[in-house]
Amino acid sequence: MIGGGEGPLVREIHIAAAPEIVFAFFVDADKLTRWLAAEATLDPRAGGDCLQVHAGSEDGRHGPVHMIGRFLEVDPPTRVVFSWGFVEPECGVPPASSTVEVVLEPEGAGTRLRLTHRDLPSTQVDDHRRGWTQMLERLQRATTRTTEDR
Amino acid sequence: MVEPRRREILRLVRDGELPAGAIAAHFPDVSRPTISQHLRVLRTAGLIAERREGTRRLYRTAPGGLDDVRTFLDEFWDSRLELLKAETESEQQRGDRGRR
Numbered sequence: 001m002i003g004g005g006e007g008p009l010v011r012e013i014h015i016a017a018a019p020e021i022v023f024a025f026f027v028d029a030d031k032l033t034r035w036l037a038a039e040a041t042l043d044p045r046a047g048g049d050c051l052q053v054h055a056g057s058e059d060g061r062h063g064p065v066h067m068i069g070r071f072l073e074v075d076p077p078t079r080v081v082f083s084w085g086f087v088e089p090e091c092g093v094p095p096a097s098s099t100v101e102v103v104l105e106p107e108g109a110g111t112r113l114r115l116t117h118r119d120l121p122s123t124q125v126d127d128h129r130r131g132w133t134q135m136l137e138r139l140q141r142a143t144t145r146t147t148e149d150r
Numbered sequence: 151m152v153e154p155r156r157r158e159i160l161r162l163v164r165d166g167e168l169p170a171g172a173i174a175a176h177f178p179d180v181s182r183p184t185i186s187q188h189l190r191v192l193r194t195a196g197l198i199a200e201r202r203e204g205t206r207r208l209y210r211t212a213p214g215g216l217d218d219v220r221t222f223l224d225e226f227w228d229s230r231l232e233l234l235k236a237e238t239e240s241e242q243q244r245g246d247r248g249r250r
Contacts, residue, residue: 009220009223009224009227011227011228011231013231013235015234015235015238015239016239016242017238017239017241017242018242021238021241021242021245022234022238025234025237025238031237034233034237035230035233035234035236035237036230036233036234091219092219093219110242111238113231113234115227115231117223117227120219120220120223121219
């Protein structure tokens, strides 16, 4: 199903640049702001801050959002793992709730990049469904009790 | 893996309802039956809603559909990794030129 499922989100791409160059774009704030975020404060060592400000939508319907993460593993130039979550509750991913793992392997003259985004919250659609089920269960309990009381 | 055209369709109907014809017109290189198939899959997945008006079929984002965190992040990482590829490759090329 599109966008569904509970497993990790995985992306794999080939980049015609050396792993060292690609790695720097995850740990150097000046470089990270060229592709991922509008602003960044990065302390690339285990336990170090990984803070990013993501710009709002172009139509101005959504303001900027703040990603509060922490580097969990930093192993240049092959692997970097950071936690991923937003201050804004409407983003649906609370701080420290999910992790992004990036693995870089040499491939020809370039790099094979595999990004795995794990522990994403179950979808809102599922939450609605869960809420609905709970309501039915409550309703069922309530009606059962009324019958027993009689 | 999400079919890129389906993501593009989701983006098109995010801000308002569109007739099937207008959606198909955005993909001049894709056949109409293929677009209909994409619309059917998206509708079955609960991501878009269909409404009929005479002979026209109109589509819009289903409530809660595109707000889905998963769908958003699918699109987010695809577009960001494309940027990363462009930026790192031009950085590599600059480095290669510098060494010559």
